[in-house]
Amino acid sequence: MSAGLELKDVTIRFGGLKAVSELSFSVAPGELIGLIGPNGAGKTTVFNLITGVYTPTSGNIHFDGVSVPGKKPHEITRMGIARTFQNIRLFSSLSVLDNVRTAMMGELKHGIVHSLTRGPAFRKQEALVEKEALELLDIFGLADARDKNAKSMNYGDQRRLEIVRALATRPKLLLLDEPAAGMNPSEKEDLMHLIRFIKERYNLAVLLVEHDMKVVMGICQRIAVIEYGCKIAEGTPKEIQCHPKVIEAYLGVSVES
Ligand SMILES: Nc1ncnc2c1ncn2[C@@H]1O[C@H](COP(=O)(O)OP(=O)(O)OP(=O)(O)O)[C@@H](O)[C@H]1O
Numbered sequence: 436m437s438a439g440l441e442l443k444d445v446t447i448r449f450g451g452l453k454a455v456s457e458l459s460f461s462v463a464p465g466e467l468i469g470l471i472g473p474n475g476a477g478k479t480t481v482f483n484l485i486t487g488v489y490t491p492t493s494g495n496i497h498f499d500g501v502s503v504p505g506k507k508p509h510e511i512t513r514m515g516i517a518r519t520f521q522n523i524r525l526f527s528s529l530s531v532l533d534n535v536r537t538a539m540m541g542e543l544k545h546g547i548v549h550s551l552t553r554g555p556a557f558r559k560q561e562a563l564v565e566k567e568a569l570e571l572l573d574i575f576g577l578a579d580a581r582d583k584n585a586k587s588m589n590y591g592d593q594r595r596l597e598i599v600r601a602l603a604t605r606p607k608l609l610l611l612d613e614p615a616a617g618m619n620p621s622e623k624e625d626l627m628h629l630i631r632f633i634k635e636r637y638n639l640a641v642l643l644v645e646h647d648m649k650v651v652m653g654i655c656q657r658i659a660v661i662e663y664g665c666k667i668a669e670g671t672p673k674e675i676q677c678h679p680k681v682i683e684a685y686l687g688v689s690v691e692s
């Protein structure tokens with residue numbers, strides 16, 4: 436079993452609907468892979484299968500050689516897989532800093548006694564968490580907003596905060612679900628730089644679901660295309676752009692956008 440993520444013949448049925456059908460693909464450590472397809476093709480369902488929200492009806496998912504199906508989402512996070520969501524999910528009543536701190540909670544080693552007494556070990560750990568959270572916010576240009584209410588930030592900043600929260604769990608694989616949605620062209624340009632930057636800086640593998648073809652074609656090393664839950668093509672951005680099945684299913688007009 437190889438390192439990284441490996442899906443083998445993964446199928447999930449919802450009643451009579453096969454949302455994902457015998458899907459196989461892999462993401463090696465450090466790779467930046469795109470997963471694209473028309474609306475309803477099954478992309479978010481694939482993320483939900485990888486992160487333990489759904490269990491496949493059949494097929495296997497392995498991460499670093501360990502079987503994923505049957506594990507709980509928090510166990511999968513601990514294995515080193517983090518995700519963002521199509522619809523932003525932040526703690527709206529918490530500050531920007533506290534949103535990152537809560538994401539780091541899983542890493543805290545102190546027990547209930549330390550938490551209640553707030554002893555030296557607890558305070559040391561808290562200080563470390565705050566330092567790391569601020570470092571991450573700084574990299575994303577969000578440090579000045581640390582005390583702002585998360586929901587008061589503009590849309591692009593909220594999307595970036597979601598990525599910070601995912602990174603705060605120290606993943607080896609980051610799943611990004613439509614990170615460019617709702618961004619303007621200059622925010623999308625920044626996002627492309629940011630994804631490349633964090634991939635290098637944190638030695639991350641990234642699986643990117645994204646409708647914006649300029650973003651996908653601009654940063655992905657390889658792209659898998661699904662339609663009605665089935666993989667119809669896989670290749671480099673250049674190969675995908677001229678793949679007849681892809682053009683027919685999906686890319687025809689949007690690749691020029
Ligand atoms: N829990 C569920 N129960 C029933 N059907 C579901 C469930 N989750 C997803 N589906 C169906 O599976 C199919 C794939 O949905 P999914 O959200 O994965 O597509 P997508 O490629 O992410 O779409 P989009 O690009 O519009 O976000 C759709 O037909 C959807 O209605």
